[in-house]
Amino acid sequence: MIGSAALQSARDAYRIEAECIREMLGYFDENAFSRAVELLCRAPRIGASGCGHSGIICQHFAHLMCCVERPARFISPAEAIHGATGFLQKGDVMVFASRGGKSAELLPIVKICKTKGVFIITVTENPDSPLALQSDVVLKQHVNRETDKWNAQGTTSTTSLCMIFHALQAAVVEETGYRAEQFAVIHPGGAVGERLNGGKK
Numbered sequence: 179m180i181g182s183a184a185l186q187s188a189r190d191a192y193r194i195e196a197e198c199i200r201e202m203l204g205y206f207d208e209n210a211f212s213r214a215v216e217l218l219c220r221a222p223r224i225g226a227s228g229c230g231h232s233g234i235i236c237q238h239f240a241h242l243m244c245c246v247e248r249p250a251r252f253i254s255p256a257e258a259i260h261g262a263t264g265f266l267q268k269g270d271v272m273v274f275a276s277r278g279g280k281s282a283e284l285l286p287i288v289k290i291c292k293t294k295g296v297f298i299i300t301v302t303e304n305p306d307s308p309l310a311l312q313s314d315v316v317l318k319q320h321v322n323r324e325t326d327k328w329n330a331q332g333t334t335s336t337t338s339l340c341m342i343f344h345a346l347q348a349a350v351v352e353e354t355g356y357r358a359e360q361f362a363v364i365h366p367g368g369a370v371g372e373r374l375n376g377g378k379k
Contacts, residue, residue, distance in 0.1 A: 231332030268295035279307020
């Protein structure tokens with residue numbers, strides 16, 4: 179059996195992250211969110227980029243968009259400035275995630291997007307940050323605190339970012355009229371595929 183302090187830390191992690199999600203609704207900007215959904219719905223292609231934990235969640239977001247047939251890919255900050263932004267064309271959308279909005283690795287990608295006529299959506303806690311100020315839409319991230327005792331690891335912040343991305347996907351599904359029957363075609367695998375396809379092999 180692990181120590182009582184470790185068990186309490188685990189319980190606190192549940193509480194901290196649950197409180198964060200509850201508090202996030204207070205920062206929900208309907209106008210900014212609506213604009214972001216409109217851009218995502220009409221974008222021929224969607225890119226997503228971030229560093230560290232934010233980058234990992236951006237990979238998840240790109241997959242979420244593909245699951246509702248919005249062509250998307252994660253663009254590594256390292257590869258972006260070595261040709262990977264060739265994926266993006268005028269009228270596409272690039273989604274950046276940076277809690278502080280100052281990630282130096284992302285700023286050169288912003289310049290490329292501006293030159294190519296790519297719309298920029300940034301998720302950040304800092305609306306006055308360099309990334310936010312150059313964006314077409316800014317979605318406010320809120321983090322009460324990370325779950326570790328040093329308030330340093332990317333834990334609650336990744337949950338917060340995930341929540342925003344999940345909300346975007348839910349809205350995109352509604353706005354595009356995406357149907358379960360469509361998802362069944364591209365997701366025949368696993369228990370979900372079996373359920374969507376009526377148990378057909």
